[in-house]
Amino acid sequence: MLDVKFIRENTELVRQGLLNKNSKDAVDEILAADDERKTIILKNDELKAKRNQVSSQIPQMKKAGQDTSVVFAEMKRVGDEIAMLDGQLRGVEEKLENILRYTPNLAHSSVPVGRSAEQNVEVRQWLPEGFSFKSDFKVLDHIELGKKHSILDFERGTKISGSGFPLYMGKGATLERALINYMLDIHLHEHNYLEIFPPILVNRESMKGTGQIPKMEDDMYFIEKDDLFPVPTAEVPITNIHRDEILAEKDLPIRYVGYSPCFRREAGSYGKDSKGFLRVHQFNKVEMVKFVKPEGSYDELEAMVKDAEDILQALKIPYRILMLCTGDLSFSAAKCYDIETWSPAENKWLEASSCSNFENFQARRANIRFRKEDKKIEYVHTLNGSGLATSRLMVSLLENYQTPEGKIIVPKALQKYTGFELIG
RNA sequence: GGAAAGGUGGCAGAGUGGUUGAAUGCGGCGGUCUCGAAAACCGUUGUUUGCGCAAGCUUACCGGGGGUUCGAAUCCCCCCCUUUCCGCCA
Numbered sequence: 001m002l003d004v005k006f007i008r009e010n011t012e013l014v015r016q017g018l019l020n021k022n023s024k025d026a027v028d029e030i031l032a033a034d035d036e037r038k039t040i041i042l043k044n045d046e047l048k049a050k051r052n053q054v055s056s057q058i059p060q061m062k063k064a065g066q067d068t069s070v071v072f073a074e075m076k077r078v079g080d081e082i083a084m085l086d087g088q089l090r091g092v093e094e095k096l097e098n099i100l101r102y103t104p105n106l107a108h109s110s111v112p113v114g115r116s117a118e119q120n121v122e123v124r125q126w127l128p129e130g131f132s133f134k135s136d137f138k139v140l141d142h143i144e145l146g147k148k149h150s151i152l153d154f155e156r157g158t159k160i161s162g163s164g165f166p167l168y169m170g171k172g173a174t175l176e177r178a179l180i181n182y183m184l185d186i187h188l189h190e191h192n193y194l195e196i197f198p199p200i201l202v203n204r205e206s207m208k209g210t211g212q213i214p215k216m217e218d219d220m221y222f223i224e225k226d227d228l229f230p231v232p233t234a235e236v237p238i239t240n241i242h243r244d245e246i247l248a249e250k251d252l253p254i255r256y257v258g259y260s261p262c263f264r265r266e267a268g269s270y271g272k273d274s275k276g277f278l279r280v281h282q283f284n285k286v287e288m289v290k291f292v293k294p295e296g297s298y299d300e301l302e303a304m305v306k307d308a309e310d311i312l313q314a315l316k317i318p319y320r321i322l323m324l325c326t327g328d329l330s331f332s333a334a335k336c337y338d339i340e341t342w343s344p345a346e347n348k349w350l351e352a353s354s355c356s357n358f359e360n361f362q363a364r365r366a367n368i369r370f371r372k373e374d375k376k377i378e379y380v381h382t383l384n385g386s387g388l389a390t391s392r393l394m395v396s397l398l399e400n401y402q403t404p405e406g407k408i409i410v411p412k413a414l415q416k417y418t419g420f421e422l423i424g
Numbered sequence: 425g426g427a428a429a430g431g432u433g434g435c436a437g438a439g440u441g442g443u444u445g446a447a448u449g450c451g452g453c454g455g456u457c458u459c460g461a462a463a464a465c466c467g468u469u470g471u472u473u474g475c476g477c478a479a480g481c482u483u484a485c486c487g488g489g490g491g492u493u494c495g496a497a498u499c500c501c502c503c504c505c506u507u508u509c510c511g512c513c514a
Contacts, residue, residue, distance in 0.1 A: 041483080044474095045473075054495090055443095055495045056443050059442050062442090068494075069494095072494045076493095076494060078494085079494070246470095
C-alpha cells in the first residue's frame with residue numbers, strides 16, 4: 001500500500017510511476033478522498049473533544065446538585081452529530097482504502113521502464129563448463145524422461161487429483177526430496193537464514209497482509225468451510241510471522257528460509273505452457289524472506305539473488321538473470337530479478353525463481369515496523385525470493401543431466417542426499 | 425463433535441457506568457550506591473488519528489462488530505479466538 005502523504009508530496013512522480021507500471025493514474029481520486037477524510041476528522045474530533053470535556057464535568061455537577069438536563073440534551077445532539085460523522089468517515093475511509101488496495105507499488109529508479117516482458121533486461125548468464133546450447137544427441141523432454149524411468153507420472157497424478165498435480169515415484173520422489181533438503185541446508189549453513197516450517201493453510205488476514213487478496217483472489221485455492229487458503233507460496237505464512245509487530249532494530253535484518261508446497265489455481269492460463277511441470281497447481285518451493293532496514297534493502301536483494309544462484313552453480317545448471325522492467329513487475333514489487341534455467345528440450349529459459357524487494361509496500365499492508373535507536377517507529381522493507389522452486393528446476397535438471405542413452409546422472413552435490421548417482 | 429472457562433498494556437494480573445491509558449507485580453530504559461556487577465532504592469516506560477516547524481494539543485484503542493447511555497474496559501446482542509476436560513485420531 002502506498003503512503004498517502006508520499007503521494008501528496010510527490011504527485012507527478014507517482015503519476016509517472018503508475019503509468020510505468022501500466023496502472024491507471026489514481027492520484028487525483030486518492031487525494032480527493034483523503035481531503036474529504038481530513039475535513040470530516042477535523043470536525044468530528046472537535047466535537048468528540050467537547051463531549052469528553054463536558055462528560056468529565058458531569059460528576060461534579062451532580063455532586064453539587066446542579067440541574068444536568070440542559071447539558072444532557074445538548075450532548076445528546078452532539079452525540080448524534082458524531083454518530084453521523086462517524087458514518088461518513090467510515091464511508092470515505094473505505095473508499096480510500098479500496099483505491100489504495102488496487103494501486104500498485106512504484107518501481108525503483110534503477111528499474112528499466114518498459115511495457116511488457118520483452119523489455120526485461122538480461123543482467124547476466126551463467127553456463128557450466130563445457131555446456132553447449134546444441135546437443136549432439138536427440139534430447140528427451142522431462143515428461144519422456146519421467147515416463148521412461150517411472151519417476152514422474154502425470155497421468156496418474158491427474159487421476160488422483162486432476163491435471164497439474166504431479167506424482168513423483170521412486171527415484172523421482174527421492175530426487176525431489178533431496179533437492180529440497182539440499183537447498184535448505186545451503187541457505188541455513190552457508191547463507192545464514194533461519195529455518196521456518198510454516199502452516200500451509202492461512203487465514204484471510206494473512207493473505208491480505210502479503211497482498212494476494214484482493215487482487216489475486218481468483219488464483220487462490222480456498223477452503224470455504226473454514227475460511228482458509230492453501231498457500232500459493234511460503235512467502236505468505238513466513239512474512240505474516242511478524243504481521244502487526246514492532247521489531248527491534250537490533251534484530252534486523254531477519255532472514256528466514258522455509259519449504260512449503262505451493263498451490264495455485266492458475267485460473268485463465270489453461271493451455272499455456274501446461275504440459276508436465278511447466279505449469280502446475282501444486283509444486284514445491286524453498287522460499288527466502290527478509291525483513292530489513294530501508295537503507296540496506298537493495299544490497300539485501302542482490303545478496304538474495306546471489307543466494308539462489310549459488311544453488312544453481314553448485315548443481316551446475318545453466319541459468320540467466322533478468323531484471324524485470326516496470327511493466328512486467330508484479331503488483332507489490334519495487335524491483336525484481338527473475339532467474340531462469342535452461343531447458344534443452346523446450347529450447348527456452350524457464351522461470352525458476354523470482355527475487356523481489358517490496359520496500360515498505362507490503363510492510364504497510366501487513367503493518368510490520370521496527371523501532372529505531374532514537375525510538376522512532378518506521379516500516380521495515382520486506383523481500384522475498386524463491387531459492388528455488390523445484391518443478392521448473394527439475395525440468396532443467398533432468399534434461400541437462402541426461403546422457404545420450406537417456407539415463408540421468410544425479411548432480412554431484414545431490415548425491416549424498418539421494419544415495420544414488422544415476423537414474424536408469 | 426460434546427462440556428466448561430476465559431480473552432485487558434512486552435508478560436502476569438486488578439478493574440464500583442463518570443478526571444481509567446487503565447491499579448499492582450515482572451520485564452525494559454535512566455539514575456543513586458559500587459573498583460565493577462548483583463541486590464536495594466528513586467525515576468521512567470504503549471500504540472494511533474488529525475493539527476503544528478516544534479514543544480504540544482487532540483482523537484481512538486481493554487478479541488472483533490453492533491446496541492443501550494449525556495458518558496462504556498465495565499450493561500445487552502452477535503461473531504471470532506484461546507485454554508481445559510471428554511470423545512475421535514496421525
